[in-house]
Amino acid sequence: MGIIRSSFSFLLGAGCGIYVAQNYNVPNVKKLINTYIFVAKHIEETYRKPKKDED
Template structure:
């Protein structure tokens, strides 16, 4: 009885997730995360402070 009670929320979450993924237009999280990471890198490179001349020579 203990294993069923402890894994009930995991099983219900899995079933609900499968139902939602099949019946609704859910965005691809991996693609969204990669796009956000790319945009963050782009903003960082654009607004980064320029290096000092002393640091360039090292």
């Protein structure tokens, strides 16, 4: 009984996700994440402390 209940909720969620993706303007999450990572790297490199010269 447990496998039927869990597979039903999975199929219902997948069906709702497919419906929403086809009928609404859903942003591309992978592209958004890559953009945020690029911005974070740029900010980190811009405000990084300078390396100390060990002479």
